[in-house]
Amino acid sequence: MSAIIILVSASLLVALGFLAAFIWSVKSGQYEDDYTPAIRMLFDEKQSTNTNTNNSNRRNDGQQQES
Amino acid sequence: MLTATPAETSCYHCGENCQNHPIPFDEKSFCCEGCKTVYSIINKVDLCDYYSLNHSPGVNQKHINNTGKYAVLDDQTVQEKLIKFKDATISHVTFYTPQMHCSSCIWLLEHLGKINAGILSSQVNFLKKEVTVVYQHDKVSLRTIAEILTSVGYEPHISLNDLSDKGLKKYNRTRIFKIGVAGFAFGNIMMLSFPEYFSGGHFEQQQLGRLFSWLNLVLALPVFFYSASEFYISAWAGLKQKFLNIDAPIVLAIVITFGRSVYEILTQTGAGYLDSMSGIVFFMLVGRFFQDKTYSSLTFNRDYTSYFPLGVTRLEEDGSEKQVPVSDIHQGDRIKVLSGEIIPADAILFMGKAQIDYSFVTGESIPVDKQIGEIIYAGGRQTGGALELEVVREVSQSYLTQLWNNDAFRNEREEKKVSFIHRLARQFTWVLFSIAIASAIYWSIHDPTRVWSAVTAVLIVACPCALLLSATFTNGSMLRMLQKFGFYARNANVIERIGDADSIVFDKTGTITVQQHADVSYEGQSLTPQQAAMVRTLAAQSSHPLSRAVVTYLPMYTRVPFSSFKEIKGAGIEACFDKQNVRMGSPGFLGLSVTAPEKGSAIYIEANGRILGRFSVSTVYREHLNAVINNLKSDFGISVLSGDNAAERRHLNSVFGNDATLQFNCTPHEKLEFIQALQQSGHKVIMTGDGLNDAGALQQSDAGIAITDNVNNFSPACDVIFEGKNFGILPELIRYCRKEKTIIAGSFIISILYNFVGLWFAVQGALEPVIAAILMPISSVSIVAFTTSMSSLLARKLKTKAKELNINASYDER
Numbered sequence: 001m002s003a004i005i006i007l008v009s010a011s012l013l014v015a016l017g018f019l020a021a022f023i024w025s026v027k028s029g030q031y032e033d034d035y036t037p038a039i040r041m042l043f044d045e046k047q048s049t050n051t052n053t054n055n056s057n058r059r060n061d062g063q064q065q066e067s
Numbered sequence: 068m069l070t071a072t073p074a075e076t077s078c079y080h081c082g083e084n085c086q087n088h089p090i091p092f093d094e095k096s097f098c099c100e101g102c103k104t105v106y107s108i109i110n111k112v113d114l115c116d117y118y119s120l121n122h123s124p125g126v127n128q129k130h131i132n133n134t135g136k137y138a139v140l141d142d143q144t145v146q147e148k149l150i151k152f153k154d155a156t157i158s159h160v161t162f163y164t165p166q167m168h169c170s171s172c173i174w175l176l177e178h179l180g181k182i183n184a185g186i187l188s189s190q191v192n193f194l195k196k197e198v199t200v201v202y203q204h205d206k207v208s209l210r211t212i213a214e215i216l217t218s219v220g221y222e223p224h225i226s227l228n229d230l231s232d233k234g235l236k237k238y239n240r241t242r243i244f245k246i247g248v249a250g251f252a253f254g255n256i257m258m259l260s261f262p263e264y265f266s267g268g269h270f271e272q273q274q275l276g277r278l279f280s281w282l283n284l285v286l287a288l289p290v291f292f293y294s295a296s297e298f299y300i301s302a303w304a305g306l307k308q309k310f311l312n313i314d315a316p317i318v319l320a321i322v323i324t325f326g327r328s329v330y331e332i333l334t335q336t337g338a339g340y341l342d343s344m345s346g347i348v349f350f351m352l353v354g355r356f357f358q359d360k361t362y363s364s365l366t367f368n369r370d371y372t373s374y375f376p377l378g379v380t381r382l383e384e385d386g387s388e389k390q391v392p393v394s395d396i397h398q399g400d401r402i403k404v405l406s407g408e409i410i411p412a413d414a415i416l417f418m419g420k421a422q423i424d425y426s427f428v429t430g431e432s433i434p435v436d437k438q439i440g441e442i443i444y445a446g447g448r449q450t451g452g453a454l455e456l457e458v459v460r461e462v463s464q465s466y467l468t469q470l471w472n473n474d475a476f477r478n479e480r481e482e483k484k485v486s487f488i489h490r491l492a493r494q495f496t497w498v499l500f501s502i503a504i505a506s507a508i509y510w511s512i513h514d515p516t517r518v519w520s521a522v523t524a525v526l527i528v529a530c531p532c533a534l535l536l537s538a539t540f541t542n543g544s545m546l547r548m549l550q551k552f553g554f555y556a557r558n559a560n561v562i563e564r565i566g567d568a569d570s571i572v573f574d575k576t577g578t579i580t581v582q583q584h585a586d587v588s589y590e591g592q593s594l595t596p597q598q599a600a601m602v603r604t605l606a607a608q609s610s611h612p613l614s615r616a617v618v619t620y621l622p623m624y625t626r627v628p629f630s631s632f633k634e635i636k637g638a639g640i641e642a643c644f645d646k647q648n649v650r651m652g653s654p655g656f657l658g659l660s661v662t663a664p665e666k667g668s669a670i671y672i673e674a675n676g677r678i679l680g681r682f683s684v685s686t687v688y689r690e691h692l693n694a695v696i697n698n699l700k701s702d703f704g705i706s707v708l709s710g711d712n713a714a715e716r717r718h719l720n721s722v723f724g725n726d727a728t729l730q731f732n733c734t735p736h737e738k739l740e741f742i743q744a745l746q747q748s749g750h751k752v753i754m755t756g757d758g759l760n761d762a763g764a765l766q767q768s769d770a771g772i773a774i775t776d777n778v779n780n781f782s783p784a785c786d787v788i789f790e791g792k793n794f795g796i797l798p799e800l801i802r803y804c805r806k807e808k809t810i811i812a813g814s815f816i817i818s819i820l821y822n823f824v825g826l827w828f829a830v831q832g833a834l835e836p837v838i839a840a841i842l843m844p845i846s847s848v849s850i851v852a853f854t855t856s857m858s859s860l861l862a863r864k865l866k867t868k869a870k871e872l873n874i875n876a877s878y879d880e881r
Contacts, residue, residue, distance in 0.1 A: 004275065008282070012255060019251040026243050036193040039170045040177070043120075 080106050080220075082123025105220045109175070112182050117175045124171035126220045137217075138390035139378025140210040140225075145392055149209065149225070151199075157187065160209060161199045162216060162223035167191070175219060182215055183207050198223075225377045242297070242356055249294040249349040252286045256342045257840070259283055263338045264837040280332045280339065287341040291325050295348045313492035313535055320530030321348065327523045340527060343839040347532045350847045354539030358559045360546055365788055367557040375445075375462065379404075379411050382455065393462050404454045412445050413465040414456035421454055423447035446759065486563055487808065488538045491815070492531040499525060499826075506830040517832035524829035527839070533818030533846055534811075541810045541854040545803070548862045552869060553790030554800050561786040564770040565804040568751040571699060572742060572764065575709035575719075577757035578774050581687045581791070587620035591672070591680015598679065600627050601644045602672060605651060608632055609640050613670055616684045617651075639670075649674050668714060686715060688722075691795030691872060696723055698798035704750065708733045708741055710760050739763035753801070759783050795872040799865050806861050814853045821846035 025031070077084060079095035080102035089096035090103050093110065097103040102125060109117055117124060139145055152159040167176065172191075176198045179189040185207025189200045198221075200212055216223050259279045266276075298314045298321065305312035321344060328339025378390045382401040393411045396402065401417070404410055410423065421437035425447045434450050437443050443456065445465040462468065503525040510518045542559035549556060556562060573579050594602065603621040606614040632642040639652015650657060650673045657671050659678070672679040699705060706728040707719060713731040720729065730741065738756075742764045745752050754761065754768035757775060762783035765771030773785035774794065789797070825842050828834045 005278070008259070008279075011258070012282075015251060015255055019247060022247045022251075023244060026240050026247070031243070033192045033194060036173060036191050039173055039193070040191075042170070043174050044116075 077123065078102050078125075079118070080123065080125035082125075101220075105218065108182070108218055114175060114178055114181055117171050120171040120174055121169050124169050126166040126168075137210045137213040137378075139392055140213055141208065142378075142390070142392060145377070146209055153204070156203050156205065157201060158204045158209075159199060159201050160212070161197050162213070162225070163195075163197055164216060164221040164223050165196055166221050167193065167196045167198075172221070176216075176221060179212075179215060182219070183211065186212065186215075242352065242359075245294040245297070246349065246352045246356060249290050249345055249352055252290045252294075253342070253345040253349045256283045256286050256345055259286075260338065260342045260836065260840065264840065276338070277335065283339065283341045284329065284332050287325070287328070287345055290345040290348055291321070294345075294352065295321055298348075298351075310489075311493055312489045313531060316492060316496040316531050317351070317535065320527055320532070323523055323526045324530075327527070338836050340836050340839050342836065343527075343843045346840075346843050347530065347847070351532055351535055351539075354536050354543070357543035358539040358546070360543065362550075362555050365555055367785060367788065375411055376409055396458055397461060398458055400458045402456050402458060404449050404456060406449055406452055408449055410443050410445050410447050410449065410456070412458045412462045413460040414443055414445075414458045416441055416443055417455040417457055419454035420452055422450045424450050486538075486560060488534060488811070492534055495531050495534065499528070502826065502830065506832075509830075510832065520834075521830055521832035524832065524834035525826065527834070528822055528825040528829050533822065533850060534815055536847055536850045537811050537814035537818065537854060540851050541807060541814065541858060544855045544858040545807060545810075548858055548865070549800060549803070552796055552800060552865065552874065553793045555788045557786045561770055562804045562807045564751070564786070565753060565801055566807050568753045568769055568801075569702070570704040570706070570745055570750040571753045571755065571801075572706045572708060572745070572768070574738075574754075574756040574758070574761045574764075575707055575715070576686075576711050578755050578761075579689055579692055579707070581689055581776075585616040585619075586685045586687045587616050587682055589620075589680060589682050591678070594672075594679065597627075598674065601629075601647065601649050601674075602651065604629060604644075605632075605640060605642050605649055608642070609634055613668060613684050614640065617670060617682050620682070647674050648676075685718075689791065689794045693722055695795060695797055699801070700724060700726070703753075704745075706730070706741070706745075708738050708764070710734070710738075735760045735763050739767050742767045755789075756783065756785075793869075793872075793874050796865065796868055796874055799868045803862060803865055810854055810857045810861070813857065814850050817853055818846050818850055821849075 076089045076096050078089075078098035080097055083098050089098065090100065091097075092103050092106065095106070097106065105125060109115060140149070150158050150160050164176070166172070173193055176191050177189055179198075179200065180186045183206075185203050187201045187203065189198055191198050198216070202212060213223050213225070259282055262279065263276065295318075298318050301312065302314040302318040305315060324340050324344045328341045328344065331337035331339045375393055377392065379393050379396060380403040381389050381391045381396065382403055383389055388403060396412055402411070402414065416437050416439050418439065421441075421443060422434040423437060423443060424434045425444075435447070442459065445462065445468070503522050506521045506525055507518050510521050539559075542562055545562055546556055546559060549562075599621055603618060604627045606617040606621070607626075608614075627644055629642040629644045632640070634640045635652070635656065639650060639656030641648065641650035641652075643649075651670055654660065654669070654671055657673050657678070659671060668684055670682045670684065672681065696705065700723075705723055705726070707723060707730070709715075709729075709731050710733055711731065716729060716731065720727075723729065730737075733741070738761060742752050742754060746767075746769070752768045753770045753772060754764045755772045755774055756762075756765050757773060761771075761773075765773060765783055765785045770787065771785040772787040772789050773783055774789050774791050776791045821842055825834065825839065828838055
């Protein structure tokens with residue numbers, strides 16, 4: 001009996017976590033442009049030292065780390 | 068010898084044929100100075116990867132001229148409206164650059180920082196064709212950024228529309244949140260209800276069962292109060308206007324389901340139907356999301372403000388020039404308009420040679436000459452030299468913009484016609500109400516304790532959600548199918564309106580003809596290279612479209628010196644070459660009496676008094692026009708409205724047949740009135756047009772289709788943007804829209820079968836939650852499966868036709 005209660009609350013917590021993750025992903029604008037990032041990641045950065053040093057641009061930063 | 072073509076060299080920048088005068092630079096050839104300049108800028112800052120990502124990625128620079136065009140961006144009020152975010156050092160601005168078309172463009176536009184160090188970063192949204200630039204405003208000005216973009220070939224499009232707030236399109240995330248919450252609650256309630264389903268209705272008696280019911284209630288609260296809120300709002304809005312839309316019975320069902328479930332849980336008499344309720348809310352929201360797909364890079368509600376330039380050169384009293392926003396122009400101001408610019412307001416010509424091209428406003432392709440002192444109406448494009456004008460009416464009052472004061476533009480389109488879905492939903496609800504009353508009467512006689520449960524169960528089943536699902540999923544998948552053929556509908560209602568139409572009105576120039584293309588042929592004695600050179604030189608002196616057509620037809624020869632050039636407007640031109648006197652023009656000009664050619668106009672050539680032959684210049688109609696018209700003729704009334712003169716009447720008659728109405732020299736207002744008259748005689752009208760001159764008619768019609776050769780270019784306010792290259796498939800697309808109602812009706816019948824099963828239990832007062840929980844998802848899934856498979860099945864005809872016409876059906880994301 002109590003095992004079920006613990007399991008149910010654990011599963012609800014996990015589900016809430018996913019809901020929060022979903023809301024965050026929508027809020028961060030990931031679904032607004034699903035095309036450009038796919039192309040952007042294919043570009044080779046020749047010298048990534050002197051370009052785009054702006055921190056406000058989250059996606060650009062992520063891309064620089066990848067390349 | 069007229070067919071000789073030079074060896075083809077393609078431009079390194081834009082890939083266009085360089086003709087026979089390529090401009091060599093840096094061991095590469097360019098078609099024009101503009102392309103060369105763009106290359107040298109890109110080369111200088113070491114961004115030549117641009118050219119290695121794609122072959123010839125550039126945009127042709129031949130027709131671009133801009134001198135001081137962006138000076139208006141120095142204006143403080145203009146800046147405030149364009150800049151999205153600004154702090155002490157940094158500003159964010161987003162430009163719309165319609166020329167963006169490939170991955171090279173993305174690459175270059177995201178490396179603007181290399182061209183100017185003041186630009187911190189730039190980010191592209193390819194689907195919207197926007198580039199967002201983050202820059203330090205004390206190092207680089209907004210104007211400089213616009214000029215940099217232009218210098219590398221991506222001229223930002225800034226119009227009056229951007230300055231008014233309605234130009235801002237904001238991505239609406241609310242519905243996605245609602246779907247997320249509803250989906251989360253639906254899944255978890257379903258999981259917590261499983262013990263109840265399998266215990267045969269006795270589980271809720273146990274303590275654990277009660278706990279699960281309470282958890283369900285907590286999970287259902289956000290669905291009821293948050294996710295379903297848009298149904299309440301829409302139903303209430305409908306009721307306020309005394310109109311019962313489909314959302315009203317849906318809200319009734321949601322409220323009753325929720326109320327009965329809360330009652331059962333509180334009194335511990337049952338588990339409630341919260342799983343079904345949150346499930347149906349989830350599915351309906353998904354359906355609406357699927358249906359309300361928008362094309363982020365297309366704009367359907369453009370008016371004259373997006374066509375007009377942002378700034379204009381005003382001549383100050385001290386003689387200096389100043390760039391001001393168009394909205395700041397007042398009566399009595401002196402303005403300067405350069406060649407290629409648009410006249411922003413009705414004005415009197417003060418100085419300069421005015422040759423105004425009104426083709427965009429009226430459809431008439433021949434430029435109009437205006438004398439000093441004459442009034443020039445706004446909207447025309449100056450093709451001669453620079454002009455000085457005195458404004459007589461402000462922009463919002465001018466002759467052209469008055470069209471937008473017409474009633475057709477006031478009413479929201481959506482209210483024009485109520486979708487048949489709402490009517491069907493109402494009838495459906497009445498039938499179920501009578502069943503509810505009948506079962507209430509029956510049970511009040513036989514077993515009064517079951518009245519309450521029977522009536523509420525019937526009302527729960529009475530939800531026309533199945534109808535809503537049928538409609539939204541049918542429309543959604545049809546919109547996607549139509550999109551594959553370059554037919555971008557503004558919203559789902561448009562499909563129904565096209566399906567209902569019985570008349571089609573075509574505009575001529577640009578709609579059934581191909582813009583800026585003339586079909587030229589030469590008959591008569593063949594010209595020697597020397598004669599051809601003379602004819603070409605002579606024709607090049609005139610700006611008349613027929614002369615222009617001859618110039619493009621004749622290959623490049625060296626210019627021949629001439630003397631005593633004479634032009635008689637609208638008749639012909641003549642000049643003296645060395646020893647020969649060459650004249651070309653209409654038969655009347657040369658004193659001939661000959662019959663006009665089959666279609667189009669003829670230009671006769673005379674050298675030293677001897678007729679050499681004639682050029683016939685005719686409009687080029689779209690491919691497959693005959694087939695399209697023949698196809699549509701059988702069940703549509705067809706009319707053609709042209710702003711142009713009647714020169715093509717004979718040809719159009721042979722294409723459209725004698726039943727079709729042909730009208731020439733139509734003003735934009737007359738086009739609108741023509742549509743209105745058709746509608747008053749009971750017709751449902753589709754208007755197809757392309758320019759600002761059709762804007763009124765497109766707006767007035769039941770469904771306005773704007774045909775354009777480049778979907779990102781300007782198109783007037785309309786319901787559908789349609790790619791001109793797919794013109795041949797238009798009849799099939801219209802017929803496809805007619806099938807919308809059949810598909811919806813079919814899937815509705817399927818869902819009614821499920822409803823009957825539900826009702827069977829409901830009228831007996833024995834609708835167990837498990838039955839509702841099984842019926843609801845099954846009926847939803849079968850509706851989705853049926854509508855999507857039917858809409859692609861019925862599109863088979865479209866696909867075979869497309870293959871026949873060699874149209875490439877591709878899913879092009881917008």
